Amino acid sequence: MLEPTRVGLIGYGYWGPNLARNFHQLPQANLVAIADLDAKRLEEPARLYHARTYTDYRELLADLTLDAIAISTPARTHFEIASAALEHGKHVLVEKPLAVSSDEARQLIALAERKGRVLMTGHTFEHNPAVWKMRELVQQRAIGDVYYIYANRVNLGRVQRDINALWSIAPHDISILLYVLGAMPLDVSARGATYISEKVEDVVFVTLTFPNKILAHVHASWLDPSKTRQMTIVGSEKMIVYDDVDAEAKLRIYDKGVYKHGSAFGESQLKIHSGDIYIPKIDMSEPLRNECAHFIECVRDNKCPRTDGENGLRVVRVLEAAQASLACQGKVIRIE
Amino acid sequence: MLEPTRVGLIGYGYWGPNLARNFHQLPQANLVAIADLDAKRLEEPARLYHARTYTDYRELLADLTLDAIAISTPARTHFEIASAALEHGKHVLVEKPLAVSSDEARQLIALAERKGRVLMTGHTFEHNPAVWKMRELVQQRAIGDVYYIYANRVNLGRVQRDINALWSIAPHDISILLYVLGAMPLDVSARGATYISEKVEDVVFVTLTFPNKILAHVHASWLDPSKTRQMTIVGSEKMIVYDDVDAEAKLRIYDKGVYKHGSAFGESQLKIHSGDIYIPKIDMSEPLRNECAHFIECVRDNKCPRTDGENGLRVVRVLEAAQASLACQGKVIRIE
């Protein structure tokens, strides 16, 4: 059996502790080093995981025994830190968004290729069994034609100062949409508003058009009384509600639809069909654990991750276009 | 005591039976005549209410003993029928939307004034005790500054062929927004998509900007697996969730907010406050009954209805602007 992969973690703020816990629990990984600017925050992981700690990530990267680096720092620093890690010959997992511009994302992809290292984006929901099931239902056309999709991801959560709700929250839904539909949107528009800070949108509404007239809509906000993580897919024959917060019924498949019937006088007749509801049993594995295990597996077997750099780039391209729309009062922006 | 007001109902399709039932139950009203194009549909109310029935609404209007007319016909016919009723000197209640253009709405208002008759719009939700409570909380600033509001009104419901989801479903939310905020929006944008019919949007997303940077968003669709009628008002100090489908908790008031604190170095600090939830007892009277009773009261006491013609016009103006935006891929349309 192989030695466990030696993992270093950079960024122990909001999300880092979850990555640390998961890497610590994986038998095939060893979390040996953690870096964060805040020395105080490093006391806990030092005690819990017996990991070496650094306040300068460059010192961590200098550790020649480390195989792989996970990065959960503020989005604006992803490019610099991921570049440095790749330059040091490390395999890299970057939290979403991969970078804050498609330019940066492309450079990271190129660098990873040149160095022959794994570059993975932390799009957790693509490692979520409920999302796998949705993709399967959509791709196998079990719900007929997809009409439209809408997602709500709101909470009274972390109000960020450096990136807005579009870049902070919406990447999850955009990554799910691209994955489930297996396509890029043709265009995107977005409107939002700033309340807490002057320049950072606390709430955004994003509308995307996909091929085949599929409309998608994402509502993201960190100013909302209740934690909601819901996506509804309306198909011509069935409809799916994915509620990530519901422990018993993550996916509900409604055998409901509206059918068109041909009619004598050129006008079609409509019939609404309202049927059974089916809640498939979904494997309850923690998506982040799946993500971490997949990263380690790609590192060890030299495989391309499901959520690779290109995957991260696609989401960044959509975010970039949505940001451009946000700046122009919701003007529709084409995505090439 | 006065004789009961003699009421005629025009339109016994989807909504008409509800109006009939309510007018029948009101002691101060007498439902004496019902018209519908479909003679078959008139059998039931003839039996239940001992009402005279007509397949031509003009014959009904010719009945000189009728004091008041309620109209629940397709939206495109509102103007013609309401005009005729007013010309016959009847008091008129028109289902929402008041008309399909602001021009029509203005003509109805002028005609009602000339004839000295009551013209009321059937914006049911402004006769809903839960909405009254929301308005009170907002107007008394009990939730601090209003930041943003979003509404979901979706269902697998009546797919209409003559008007889209914007004109059919969204009037409810627009009327609530105008009523609760006590203001007209500055601008509106809307995107939607057509699936069942080629020219009728089955789903629309409407974004409105109100004074004081208040953003509002309405999602309306008749292609959705679950009946949802929800509105969330996010304020600086408290947040309200209004769920019209929840029997026990129509309104939830969250003592939650994000506070800015001044700070030494010019940068404000944030504190998220997550507190108690309070579910006020709401009078369970049926809003439509309130609406019908209010109409009869206005007729008898010659009062101006809470949801008068001007009120109906305001909603039509917003719908018109939203329709213009829909036609231009979501371009922001100013409302004068």
Next chain:
Amino acid sequence: MLEPTRVGLIGYGYWGPNLARNFHQLPQANLVAIADLDAKRLEEPARLYHARTYTDYRELLADLTLDAIAISTPARTHFEIASAALEHGKHVLVEKPLAVSSDEARQLIALAERKGRVLMTGHTFEHNPAVWKMRELVQQRAIGDVYYIYANRVNLGRVQRDINALWSIAPHDISILLYVLGAMPLDVSARGATYISEKVEDVVFVTLTFPNKILAHVHASWLDPSKTRQMTIVGSEKMIVYDDVDAEAKLRIYDKGVYKHGSAFGESQLKIHSGDIYIPKIDMSEPLRNECAHFIECVRDNKCPRTDGENGLRVVRVLEAAQASLACQGKVIRIE
């Protein structure tokens, strides 16, 4: 086509208005007379239904044109009034419980037989499509062996002074249990407590043993914050939750169970199986309307009702035994 059956209603208190509304709406019935001790209460139905009204039920029974009588008076008066109605040659529908003793119930059955008239008990839930579906699932063994069943029927509802929660609320669940299982219980025990009145239990817990070791438990109370009407059937292979208050999911069928496996050392091994959930589409017809229509149908076609006198007697026998147990601190009472 036959003339509509002429129906008289005795008792216009809490439940009577529901019977009145349903008989009024049935095309094959004519609600022509209503009696209640309270003349004031009769004003409303006189206006709504153009029914003749009486404060003495004997006058109503003297109306020779009446074919059938529905009785929704206090339970203690059922025997006297139903007897009188049968003596007058009327068909009779009696609200649950049929009578307050098995003796009375047996006399009513005998009288109806002698007079050749329909005697039906108003066990509404046996006219409920969701309950039909449960019975079908149980009787076809689609859930394997039935292990145990428990029901909660609580509310902050009508606090009665003449009968306790056992006789007022639990008849519903007992009627459902007998119907779904197709069997009488072998024994019953009950405990309860009195808070509001000294002699009337506000809350009761009833435990019943059915053949095949099936245990059933009923919790009935009118002192409870939330309206709950739930029954859970635990089977060896599947489990059913019936929630009468849930509009979307009246029945949930859980593909869950505990399996025993043979094992080498005489000790069986257990495996818990946790699977899909299935929510069948249930016909949304109003159970009380089904009940009223069924009564009229039995009257017109001279058929024996699904919930006939014998059915009512069986429930009364269980209630009687439970009452005896209640008086002996929960002693188990055999049912012959």
Next chain:
Amino acid sequence: MLEPTRVGLIGYGYWGPNLARNFHQLPQANLVAIADLDAKRLEEPARLYHARTYTDYRELLADLTLDAIAISTPARTHFEIASAALEHGKHVLVEKPLAVSSDEARQLIALAERKGRVLMTGHTFEHNPAVWKMRELVQQRAIGDVYYIYANRVNLGRVQRDINALWSIAPHDISILLYVLGAMPLDVSARGATYISEKVEDVVFVTLTFPNKILAHVHASWLDPSKTRQMTIVGSEKMIVYDDVDAEAKLRIYDKGVYKHGSAFGESQLKIHSGDIYIPKIDMSEPLRNECAHFIECVRDNKCPRTDGENGLRVVRVLEAAQASLACQGKVIRIE
């Protein structure tokens, strides 16, 4: 600052991992040794916590550097293992139930006293902030007189072979009842049934009478489709629903009640009051973490635990009486 308390854990089956995780995370504790009969199961904690592992708990107890022992082994072994630990001079935390007879429990209490060591029972729910709040509301009479309480603790969970649902599940509710009411029950009765094993009840219904006519009822089962952990306290002025599974609303306080009014003719009149609902913000700390921290605190400061041996004994006495009732078909058993 003191050295962290050195903790050994005996039993790493279903619950042990939760204790291990919590002791590991507490800064003031050091989880240094873990024992379990199954060597295979010990691999994980050895890796995660760098703890020494033993398959014989006696070897663990022989470690002189250990200050305190947590025991999460099958209930029947609690007495033997806790006795041995106390004999070795260790402070002891025993999972509920403290022992399988009051005799054993009393011996443990006496031994702990003789040895001058802390003996704590793992009644987690008495370390739960929601339960603290309920006790406060009840003890301060904020809900008026307590009328009755009922609890549902069901799940498709661990089917046990050595102890029944009474001893395995109901201790939680009994401990909550005793704690919230601050009193012992006067008597108890219980009925149950066995399905999976011949001698082990899978489901039990327990009825308890407390002073002041307070009735309590507990339904415990491991054969149920949905995880439910609910307790309802009905008071004369307010009612509380405690739902441990609800993340947003652990406690709901209903401003509802039934009032008696004096009346002229000796008969009181009733008025049902249905009011607001209030959901207090509850501290979200993990109860088990509170419990572990409290144990360490008692060990270090030589304090008597909130859930001490006497507390554990009281629950065992109720369980013993309930078991006796179970054996006699629900006969009411007095508790001295």
